[in-house]
Amino acid sequence: MRLAVVGAGAVGRSVVDLASEYGHEVVAVADSSSAVVADGKGDRDAGVDPDAVVARKTERGIVGDDDPADALAADYDALVEATPTTLGDAEPGFSHVRTALERDRHAVLANKGPVAERFGDLRSLLNDSDGEIRFEATVGGAIPAVSTVEDIEPGHVTAVRGVLNGTANFILTRMAAEGLDYDHVLAEAQDLGVAEADPSFDVDGTDAALKCVILANVLSFGAADDPADAREFTLDDADVSGIRDVPGSALRLAAEDGRTVRLIGEATGETVRVAPRLVPENGTLAVSGTQNIVQIETTHAGRLNISGRGAGGPETASAVLGDVGRLE
Amino acid sequence: MPDRTADGDLRNVARRDGGGFRRGGGGVSDARDGVPEEEADGEDVTPDGGGHASTAPSTHTVRLELADEPGQLLAALHPIADNGGNLLSIYHERGNKTPRGRIPVEVDFEATPERFEGIVEALRTEGVNVMQAGTERYAEEVTILLFGHLIDTDLSDSLSRIEACESASVADVSLAAPQGTEESSSARLRLEARAGETEAALAAVRELADEKKLRLVEPLTGVEA
Numbered sequence: 001m002r003l004a005v006v007g008a009g010a011v012g013r014s015v016v017d018l019a020s021e022y023g024h025e026v027v028a029v030a031d032s033s034s035a036v037v038a039d040g041k042g043d044r045d046a047g048v049d050p051d052a053v054v055a056r057k058t059e060r061g062i063v064g065d066d067d068p069a070d071a072l073a074a075d076y077d078a079l080v081e082a083t084p085t086t087l088g089d090a091e092p093g094f095s096h097v098r099t100a101l102e103r104d105r106h107a108v109l110a111n112k113g114p115v116a117e118r119f120g121d122l123r124s125l126l127n128d129s130d131g132e133i134r135f136e137a138t139v140g141g142a143i144p145a146v147s148t149v150e151d152i153e154p155g156h157v158t159a160v161r162g163v164l165n166g167t168a169n170f171i172l173t174r175m176a177a178e179g180l181d182y183d184h185v186l187a188e189a190q191d192l193g194v195a196e197a198d199p200s201f202d203v204d205g206t207d208a209a210l211k212c213v214i215l216a217n218v219l220s221f222g223a224a225d226d227p228a229d230a231r232e233f234t235l236d237d238a239d240v241s242g243i244r245d246v247p248g249s250a251l252r253l254a255a256e257d258g259r260t261v262r263l264i265g266e267a268t269g270e271t272v273r274v275a276p277r278l279v280p281e282n283g284t285l286a287v288s289g290t291q292n293i294v295q296i297e298t299t300h301a302g303r304l305n306i307s308g309r310g311a312g313g314p315e316t317a318s319a320v321l322g323d324v325g326r327l328e
Numbered sequence: 329m330p331d332r333t334a335d336g337d338l339r340n341v342a343r344r345d346g347g348g349f350r351r352g353g354g355g356v357s358d359a360r361d362g363v364p365e366e367e368a369d370g371e372d373v374t375p376d377g378g379g380h381a382s383t384a385p386s387t388h389t390v391r392l393e394l395a396d397e398p399g400q401l402l403a404a405l406h407p408i409a410d411n412g413g414n415l416l417s418i419y420h421e422r423g424n425k426t427p428r429g430r431i432p433v434e435v436d437f438e439a440t441p442e443r444f445e446g447i448v449e450a451l452r453t454e455g456v457n458v459m460q461a462g463t464e465r466y467a468e469e470v471t472i473l474l475f476g477h478l479i480d481t482d483l484s485d486s487l488s489r490i491e492a493c494e495s496a497s498v499a500d501v502s503l504a505a506p507q508g509t510e511e512s513s514s515a516r517l518r519l520e521a522r523a524g525e526t527e528a529a530l531a532a533v534r535e536l537a538d539e540k541k542l543r544l545v546e547p548l549t550g551v552e553a
Contacts, residue, residue: 161548241543245475245476245512245543246475246543246545247475247506247512247513247514248506249475249504249505249506249513249514250473250475250504250514250516250545252504252514253473253502253504253514253515253516254473254516254545256502256516257471257502257516257518259471259547261473261545264548275545275546276545277545277546277547277548278471278472278473278545278546278547278548279547279548285548
């Protein structure tokens with residue numbers, strides 16, 4: 001497939017880098033201010049040169065000398081939307097996806113905003129388009145959460161829960177293991193690059209909640225006979241509390257009793273909830289460090305657990321490229 | 329249950345049997361705890377003890393809640409005796425009050441399983457409030473964490489409020505206040521809930537936490553086998 005990659009952060013760059021390994025060709029790359037569109041000339045195939053894109057982004061802060069709009073207008077089969085997640089109107093990601101669908105092209109999202117905040121609007125666009133959307137990379141990084149739910153069929157999935165934020169999980173794991181307080185461990189996580197300078201999105205549960213909202217939309221729309229009857233979820237529908245104020249003493253009390261605390265997200269077709277929860281210390285959901293786990297409750301297939309890396313450039317890119325493969 | 333003081337900053341408070349209703353070290357409770365075991369052993373001596381057991385009389389404990397008025401205790405004992413229960417002991421906790429301001433009474437008696445059901449039914453028909461019958465009351469256990477200004481917001485009141493919720497009883501409390509009583513502290517509570525009422529018990533704790541601006545960490549119930 002011919003891909004246009006919008007967003008040149010860790011995920012976008014990894015998609016550009018790995019696409020050829022999966023048999024795809026990148027014909028355009030854009031970041032917020034620049035773009036490079038393959039002209040089909042020269043001794044290479046029609047695609048852009050991944051190494052040159054990464055080099056320009058690193059050295060000059062741009063991906064090429066073209067305009068971002070040129071990338072959206074390029075001759076691609078699928079648009080990869082990998083710009084940073086934004087809330088509310090989910091722009092500019094939503095418009096990028098709309099442009100692709102209006103051109104009857106596919107869109108593959110790594111950006112959570114459009115699927116979490118405007119799922120209904122996306123469904124409307126899909127009704128008038130020959131294109132499809134896929135968004136495996138928005139939930140649990142490398143973990144095939146969305147496609148597993150789709151394979152089981154949303155009507156046969158009663159709930160999806162799990163640890164969906166590696167930063168929060170790293171902090172809780174270290175607090176419990178070292179008997180340290182939140183602030184201390186957060187500073188350590190920031191030094192290691194596990195937490196961002198402003199960690200709010202992760203530690204306040206927003207990121208995990210967006211993932212659960214996306215899963216709730218998949219469950220709700222997937223189980224409804226008529227999509228018009230399906231309930232649409234946004235972040236506002238989620239009951240969210242984070243880990244910022246969990247004291248070290250609470251983790252010690254939990255450990256004394258063979259338990260620990262994890263930031264657990266839960267989604268059904270009716271509710272979305274993210275909160276620190278007590279779980280058995282050696283239980284399935286008590287994954288360590290930055291690991292994620294997705295647990296799927298089914299009506300006929302029991303409980304499924306999939307754990308793995310929930311973030312990272314190549315990991316998330318593998319989910320993006322898996323989606324591209326499903327569109328072929 | 330680890331009623332131990334693991335760290336210098338941990339203070340453990342153990343509560344049993346609904347906090348105030350502690351079984352005193354009196355002779356009554358000793359007799360009750362000892363005698364039934366011997367009798368149970370006696371039953372097992374019969375050659376086909378297995379098949380026999382379902383109809384054999386066994387010891388039951390019911391916990392009743394009586395108004396503090398003359399004649400109430402006697403009125404509560406009649407349905408037991410009249411329906412084939414063999415009274416073993418009565419523990420009348422006059423010093424304690426239930427959350428509704430009544431007197432808790434524990435009655436031990438022997439009865440066959442069928443008669444036991446009839447007795448509980450007769451007690452309820454007579455208008456006696458049966459708080460606990462056999463193992464019925466606390467079928468589910470749930471552990472939670474609370475943190476925040478537990479001490480400033482009157483921990484003992486918080487525990488009483490949970491007790492007052494009819495769905496659950498506080499079985500055990502461990503408190504950690506590493507920064508002293510002025511600062512934020514944590515508590516681990518083990519609640520015993522009636523069968524099927526764990527969610528109602530958690531809802532009551534949620535409401536309490538909300539009101540006192542405490543943070544509650546709930547367990548993931550019904551998930552881990």
